[in-house]
Structure formats: structure tokens, C-alpha cells
């Protein structure tokens with residue numbers, strides 16, 4: 411039996427022993443014991459296998475899911491006859507964000523992202539469902555939103571949107587993979603598409619044409635009009651009723667033409683509205699400093715803006731921070747300068763940068779006790795196909811996931827495991843990946 415080590419299921423999460431030569435002599439256990447132990451830390455598991463016996467102990471459904479993933483991974487590894495593995499994630503929130511607004515992707519693509527993310531122990535799927543280019547989710551009582559504001563992508567593609575049936579199917583699929591869905595409606599900026607459908611919520615009330623470019627920061631809703639708040643009440647109400655999880659993300663980023671006091675008042679009122687509909691709030695970092703309800707999660711994404719409002723977080727109690735620093739976690743940024751896909755506004759994100767970082771060091775302005783999550787983001791201005799998605803996610807998503815789990819940091823071992831254990835099951839699933847030169851790919 412190997413020595414127990416704290417490793418996540420995704421990062422070569424097993425300590426193997428045994429050796430079988432040419433013909434793989436996989437374990438043939440006679441018994442399997444499974445135990446639920448609710449005294450263990452949430453989402454954790456312990457796993458031991460010998461030739462005759464497998465013992466699996468999990469804290470909950472998520473822990474059992476991760477244990478079984480680790481077991482399958484070990485059974486796929488030639489030469490392994492026995493192993494032990496146990497793991498507890500460092501951060502309770504471990505997310506992946508997919509932008510459906512710049513380019514729309516349907517249920518099949520979203521479920522394949524769930525397959526990848528859940529295999530690497532991520533437990534949150536954040537869907538960016540509205541932006542200047544499109545509105546991507548059906549809202550009860552407002553067919554105009556999806557009829558008028560969803561029919562284009564960046565570059566003028568066909569767009570489309572998730573019906574409420576699609577949304578329910580995605581949430582059920584996510585739940586079966588120990589993931590929860592957090593929908594995002596971005597407010598008060600990034601709202602050009604909303605104003606195409608409802609010009610009465612725009613600052614000047616004038617009609618608008620669909621937008622297919624990639625500029626940011628040029629749109630915002632009228633911050634105080636009754637028309638704005640009546641519509642937002644319906645939108646938040648519909649999302650709250652149809653979302654299984656406890657969080658709604660309401661954006662708050664890149665609002666450039668509005669004064670800070672007006673902005674903070676708007677975000678405060680939006681927080682109250684979300685709370686009135688029974689949900690907690692996630693907001694981008696710009697909203698820190700606004701009067702936010704207890705339990706709000708603030709998502710950090712850039713060091714390029716003034717951080718004074720973030721410093722105020724230290725005085726808040728009951729507010730948490732999710733780490734999404736662009737130069738480590740934005741997988742829409744190119745891994746190398748001449749990469750055909752992706753943006754470069756925050757520099758490059760090579761594999762090593764996605765792997766070797768800590769939330770505390772990446773966000774020096776945030777007290778580390780406030781950091782409860784890590785989330786990787788895939789914005790889709792330049793991402794047009796499911797293959798593009800996988801090319802950007804693999805192999806960098808496993809790298810960010812290992813930070814979220816708090817796995818032991820060993821880059822040579824990580825790239826070796828990607829080449830030997832991981833790559834072999836990406837292929838049968840049809841998942842493309844960037845052939846990163848740091849990884850000793852086989853065949």
C-alpha cells in the first residue's frame with residue numbers, strides 16, 4: 411500500500427504500487443465497500459484499493475463523485491495494482507465561466523464543458539448569459555428579450571438562446587456531475603442587447619440595432635427609471651424561480667460613463683432585489699464598496715483598475731472573494747503570442763502561469779481569509795466552435811483546477827500526468843487540446 415497523500419482526483423490523484431509488465435494486470439477486487447462519513451470535510455473522500463478490495467469513504471455526493479473519478483483514472487493506468495488516494499478541496503467554490511453572449515453555445519456543448527470541468531473537480535458552472543451582443547436565456551413573460559435580442563453573435567453569427575427547458579436540462583446534468591449553475595445577467599453595463607429589446611430602459615429611450623463588435627464599456631441602462639426596475643424585477647424573479655442554486659451573478663463590471671455614487675446606489679438596490687427574490691449575489695470586483703448584502707461573493711478579475719474599492723472589502727464581514735485574476739485564469743487569453751484564438755489584453759496565459767500561482771499572492775489587496783473560491787473564465791469574443799472551447803480549456807483548465815483544489819505544486823509531475831493519464835481519455839471523448847510544448851505528449 412502506498413503512503414496516503416493529499417492529492418485531488420484530477421492530478422494523478424493516486425499513489426500506485428504494483429507492476430505488471432507487458433500485459434496489464436489490473437486489480438480484480440472481490441469486494442467493494444462504500445461508506446458515507448458526514449464527519450469528513452465537505453466534498454472530500456478517501457479511497458484504498460488492493461488486488462482484492464476497494465474501500466471508498468466520502469463526505470457527501472460530491473466526495474463520492476470525485477472518489478469514483480479517481481478510481482476510474484487509476485483503473486485506466488497500466489500497471490497499477492493498488493493505491494490509496496484521499497483529497498479535500500482547499501476552496502469550496504471552484505468554478506468555470508462560459509460566455510454564451512459573444513458566441514452562443516447550446517446544451518450539447520455546455521454539457522461537454524460540464525464533463526471536462528467536473529472531471530477536474532470543479533463544482534460551479536457560471537454562465538454569462540447577457541452582454542452587448544446577445545441575450546441568451548428565456549425570461550418568463552418577456553418573449554421580446556429572446557425574440558429581438560438573441561439573433562446574433564460577434565461577427566454576425568446566428569446567436570440563439572437557452573429555453574427554460576434547456577436551462578433545466580443543463581442544471582440537472584450539472585447536478586449529476588456535482589456542479590451547480592450560476593447564471594449571470596450583466597448589469598448595469600454590457601446591456602446593449604437588453605436595450606435592443608427594450609429601448610425604454612436605455613438612458614435616452616432611443617431604438618438600437620444589434621451589435622456584433624467586441625468593444626466593451628459603452629452601454630448602461632437608465633439607473634433609476636421605473637421602466638428599468640420593473641423589467642429587472644421580472645428578470646431577476648424569473649431567474650430566481652428557475653435556478654436551483656442559491657446564487658445569481660448580476661455583473662457590475664466595466665460601467666464607464668456612470669458616476670461612482672450612482673453606480674453604488676444601483677448595485678445596492680440590485681442586491682436588495684436579488685435578496686427579495688431569495689437568492690444570494692455574485693458581482694464582479696467593481697461592485698466592492700457598494701452596499702452589498704451579507705453572503706455576497708465578489709469576483710476579482712483584474713489588477714488594472716483602481717483597487718481602492720477592493721481595499722474596503724477588508725472591513726466587510728460576510729462578503730467572500732472569488733479569485734479569477736485574468737493573467738492566471740482567463741483561458742480566452744492566448745497561451746503563446748502567435749496563437750490563432752484568443753485575446754491578449756492582460757498578456758498571455760501559458761500553462762505554467764495557469765498552474766503556478768496562489769490566490770493570496772495574485773490579489774494582494776484582499777485579506778486571504780476572505781478568499782473562498784477560484785474560477786477560470788472563458789470569454790468567447792474569438793471562440794466560435796466547440797473545438798475552439800476545448801482548445802482553450804485543455805490543458806489549462808486542469809492547471810487552474812489544481813490551484814482550486816490546493817494540490818501539491820509540482821509542474822514536471824503535472825505535465826507528465828497530463829501526457830500519460832489525462833490525454834488518453836480526452837481523445838475518446840473527442841476533446842481537442844492545445845499541444846502545449848511543456849507537455850511530453852505521447853504518440
Ligand code: TNX
Nearest residue numbers: 626663694711740742753789
Ligand atoms: C473583460 S472580465 C470582461 C469581458 C471580456 C473579457 C475578455 C469582465 C468582468 N469583463 O467583458 O469579455 O475581459 O477577456
